[in-house]
Amino acid sequence: MSTASELTRASAADLAAAIAAREVSSAEVTRAHLERIGAVDGDVHAFLHVSEAAIATAEEVDRRLAAGERLGPLAGVPVAIKDVLCTIYMPSTAGSRILEGWVPPYDATPVARLRAAGLVPLGKTNMDEFAMGSSTEYSAYGATRNPWDLTRIPGGSGGGSAAALAAFEAPLALGSDTGGSIRQPAAVTGTVGVKPTYGGVSRYGAIALASSLDQVGPVSRSVLDAALLHDVIGGHDPRDSTSLRDAWPSFADAARRGAEEGTLRGLRVGVVRELTADGPTGDGFQAGVTQRFREALGILADAGAEIVEVDAPSFDYGIAAYYLILPAEASSNLAKFDSVRFGLRVTPPGGGTVEQVMAATREAGFGPEVKRRVILGTYALSAGYYDAYYGSAQKVRTLIQRDFAAAFETADVLVSPAAPTTAFPLGAKVDDPLAMYLNDLTTIPANLAGVPGIALPVGLAPEDGLPVGIQFMAPARADDRLYHVGAALERLLQERWGGPLHAQAPALG
Amino acid sequence: MSEITPDLVRHLAGLARIALSDAEIQRLTGELGQIVDSVAKVSEVATADVPATSHPIPLTNVFRDDVPGPTLSPAAALAGAPEAESDRFKVSAILGEEQ
Numbered sequence: 214m215s216t217a218s219e220l221t222r223a224s225a226a227d228l229a230a231a232i233a234a235r236e237v238s239s240a241e242v243t244r245a246h247l248e249r250i251g252a253v254d255g256d257v258h259a260f261l262h263v264s265e266a267a268i269a270t271a272e273e274v275d276r277r278l279a280a281g282e283r284l285g286p287l288a289g290v291p292v293a294i295k296d297v298l299c300t301i302y303m304p305s306t307a308g309s310r311i312l313e314g315w316v317p318p319y320d321a322t323p324v325a326r327l328r329a330a331g332l333v334p335l336g337k338t339n340m341d342e343f344a345m346g347s348s349t350e351y352s353a354y355g356a357t358r359n360p361w362d363l364t365r366i367p368g369g370s371g372g373g374s375a376a377a378l379a380a381f382e383a384p385l386a387l388g389s390d391t392g393g394s395i396r397q398p399a400a401v402t403g404t405v406g407v408k409p410t411y412g413g414v415s416r417y418g419a420i421a422l423a424s425s426l427d428q429v430g431p432v433s434r435s436v437l438d439a440a441l442l443h444d445v446i447g448g449h450d451p452r453d454s455t456s457l458r459d460a461w462p463s464f465a466d467a468a469r470r471g472a473e474e475g476t477l478r479g480l481r482v483g484v485v486r487e488l489t490a491d492g493p494t495g496d497g498f499q500a501g502v503t504q505r506f507r508e509a510l511g512i513l514a515d516a517g518a519e520i521v522e523v524d525a526p527s528f529d530y531g532i533a534a535y536y537l538i539l540p541a542e543a544s545s546n547l548a549k550f551d552s553v554r555f556g557l558r559v560t561p562p563g564g565g566t567v568e569q570v571m572a573a574t575r576e577a578g579f580g581p582e583v584k585r586r587v588i589l590g591t592y593a594l595s596a597g598y599y600d601a602y603y604g605s606a607q608k609v610r611t612l613i614q615r616d617f618a619a620a621f622e623t624a625d626v627l628v629s630p631a632a633p634t635t636a637f638p639l640g641a642k643v644d645d646p647l648a649m650y651l652n653d654l655t656t657i658p659a660n661l662a663g664v665p666g667i668a669l670p671v672g673l674a675p676e677d678g679l680p681v682g683i684q685f686m687a688p689a690r691a692d693d694r695l696y697h698v699g700a701a702l703e704r705l706l707q708e709r710w711g712g713p714l715h716a717q718a719p720a721l722g
Numbered sequence: 723m724s725e726i727t728p729d730l731v732r733h734l735a736g737l738a739r740i741a742l743s744d745a746e747i748q749r750l751t752g753e754l755g756q757i758v759d760s761v762a763k764v765s766e767v768a769t770a771d772v773p774a775t776s777h778p779i780p781l782t783n784v785f786r787d788d789v790p791g792p793t794l795s796p797a798a799a800l801a802g803a804p805e806a807e808s809d810r811f812k813v814s815a816i817l818g819e820e821q
Contacts, residue, residue: 318798411778425777454784455777533761544738551739553811558804560814561741570814572741584740588731589754591738602761605768610775612767646753647760663778689779 220245221381222715225290225438228384232289235278239271239289243333246291250335250382253721258357259367259377261296262304263336271333286465287441288331293383295374296337297344298429299418300324307420308340308352308370311578312556321418322453323387323429323446330445335383338373342580343547344394344422346370347652350643351582358639359402361679361718365636368398368652374432375402380721385442386432391422392535393632393656395430396668400631400682403670403714405433405699407443408656410689411663412457414443415450423542424455426535426660434715436669436699437472440464443692457690464696471697472704478517480698483624484510487528488655488684494529497651499634501674505681506630509671512705513698523620523627527612531657532650534613537593537606538661544590547583550575585646614662621688626698629655631668631682659686667695669703670714680714726755 214223214231220242223231231237247267254260264270274289294300297307299317306312320328327334341351349357349372357372359365360380367376374386375398388395390408399406407430414429421427431442443464450456470476489506490498514520552558552574553567559574579587593602620627633654642649659666668682683702687694707713728751735742742750796809805812 315802318794318801412781451786455779455781457779457781527767530764530767533764536757536761537764548739552804553813555802556804558814565814567814567816568739569741571739572736575739576741576743579740584742584746585750585753585757587738587740588734588750589757591734592726592730592754592758595734595737601765602758604774605764606761607774607776608768608772609764610778611772614775614778647756661778 217245217248221249223384224435225287225384225433226435226441228290229287232278239274239333240268242289243267243271243291243335246335246383253380254382256358256363256721257360257376257380257382258355259338259373259380259382260293260336261306261339261354261373264303264334266302267291267333267335274331274333277331285330285445287385287445289333290385291333291335291383292327293335293338293374293377293386294324295371295386295388296340297389297420298324298387299420300334300337303334303337305337305420307344308342308354309578309583310353310557310580311550311574315555317418319418322415322450324418326446332385332445338371338377338386340373341370342583343420343543344370344389344391345543345582345586347393347397347649348642349373350639351580353580356639359636360721361403362636365638365679366401367636368401368632370394371398371432375399375404375406378402378404378432378434379715379718384434385438387429387446388432389419389427389429390660391426392539392660393653395432396656396666396682396684397632397652399432399668401636401680403680403718405436405439405667405669407431407439407667407692407695408659408665409443409447409692410457410665412455413461413665413692414447415453415456417450417452421546423539424546425542426539434713436667436696436703437465437468439667440468440696459690462693464693467693467696468700471700475517476697477513477701480518480626481521481624482510482513482518482698483521483523483620483627485523485525485528485620485627485629487525488629488658492529494654497633497654498630499674501676502630502632502634502681505672505674506683509683509702509706510628513702516701516705521624523624525616525620525658527609527616528658530609531613531661532654534606534609534661535653535657536650537602538610540586540590541593541603542590544587544594547587550578582646610661613658617658617662617664626694627686629684631655631684635674635677635679635681655684664689665692665695667699669699671706672714673717726751726758
């Protein structure tokens with residue numbers, strides 16, 4: 214591992230080991246990734262900002278390692294950061310014009326933990342504005358393109374982080390997942406993404422979309438890499454009042470154990486009928502997605518897992534509940550963009566009161582999807598409609614939690630396709646909000662119930678040659694099961710493919 | 723069909739402090755009508771006997787010790803503000819001329 218191409222294609226685990234053994238320096242690894250960004254990001258547009266301090270940060274890590282300091286297991290490894298997370302020294306816009314150029318005065322907790330563990334921030338990745346979207350097309354700074362096919366979407370909202378991984382611009386990234394924004398981009402870019410248990414990773418410094426749904430999590434090209442990053446960023450944070458006080462096991466250990474032979478024997482894997490082609494929205498599932506999904510189930514069964522069918526009838530109401538709860542919470546969270554404390558201020562011609570300035574600022578600074586959802590949320594929360602909409606959606610949330618509880622009586626993990634289709638063409642759904650919302654059909658239930666989920670690649674769809682992802686979900690606090698089963702399936706698939714799926718990705722640049 | 727009208731969207735935009743153009747109000751009226759019709763299905767199963775869930779993993783009485791710690795300096799807190807004066811955020815006029 215010494216050429217720039219080898220360094221950018223290596224796993225984070227291998228890079229960390231080579232850096233720790235002083236076979237390669239963090240500065241060399243970081244430089245290789247910056248060069249790769251320079252070569253391909255003009256086409257991919259995964260990054261909104263590339264750090265000018267990355268090399269200096271890497272050199273500092275190299276100095277500390279040379280001095281014999283013991284740093285974390287990912288020390289020296291570069292990492293990309295979704296622009297929804299606050300970072301000192303780097304602008305944090307959440308993909309919105311209203312925060313253009315804003316440099317926060319503090320780091321989000323997951324970012325602070327990365328820095329403390331010796332990881333090297335490479336820059337900030339593109340996203341749908343305020344994480345509202347499934348394609349990154351709602352970014353105020355232009356869409357990200359899918360490295361597998363530059364005419365297609367990379368998923369969203371975290372399309373920038375997923376595309377950066379798929380294009381070998383970064384070995385690791387952070388994402389945030391409110392309704393699938395880590396898992397759906399992973400699915401359509403052939404990468405790995407994990408939404409932890411709600412409260413498992415601090416939300417402090419994550420620009421809030423829907424506070425009862427948002428979770429920060431790892432984005433990677435392998436299950437072990439995601440686990441290593443999760444170990445760094447997770448755990449209790451007194452600055453987030455929803456942060457769980459649990460003592461978490463090592464997720465890297467769970468992934469390593471899972472990758473050993475025979476670890477799937479007796480594992481009960483529940484196929485959620487409502488989240489497959491056999492469910493009430495089955496028409497929306499692409500044939501090649503279903504084919505690869507079923508093949509993966511066959512591989513799990515051959516390895517000794519017990520495949521069972523589970524029913525979760527309330528999941529059919531998940532999207533409806535989500536598109537009431539999310540806009541309601543977002544309309545409240547986005548009230549802070551008031552032209553006073555940060556970001557844009559637009560004064561109407563001839564001046565105006567603070568209210569008029571606020572309204573002109575938000576008109577100029579918010580894009581169409583943000584306006585849509587803020588107005589929808591304002592409606593759902595308004596007097597006379599609250600019970601019918603927001604109140605009912607909260608009841609659906611209870612029903613979905615009950616369905617999960619019942620399903621986990623008969624299964625250790627639940628499984629579904631991670632997204633109903635492969636990456637669709639840029640522009641195909643941007644003017645059809647309802648069609649766009651259906652992309653999150655399979656991922657939304659986990660957010661509503663707070664349970665963890667992982668997406669990982671299971672092959673390419675025969676009809677278009679694009680990546681297909683599988684999703685596993687576990688009970689709240691049992692994130693380790695996802696790493697166990699994910700690493701087990703990943704190993705079995707790679708034995709068939711003769712290597713990782715991303716080895717089949719087309720060349721860029 | 724939902725009762726989303728241009729007047730309602732104009733009213734909601736006022737509440738949300740977004741100065742929508744007339745064209746945006748027209749477009750949003752149609753889009754929101756479709757979305758509201760589609761999400762209204764939650765009422766099919768949200769019966770009186772089902773309790774509401776506001777939070778996936780509820781925690782109660784989350785306290786921390788009240789000890790002094792590092793805080794932002796006024797300069798750091800104000801650095802991103804559109805306008806500041808005398809260590810304070812400066813806002814536009816609170817009152818209109820008629821007030």
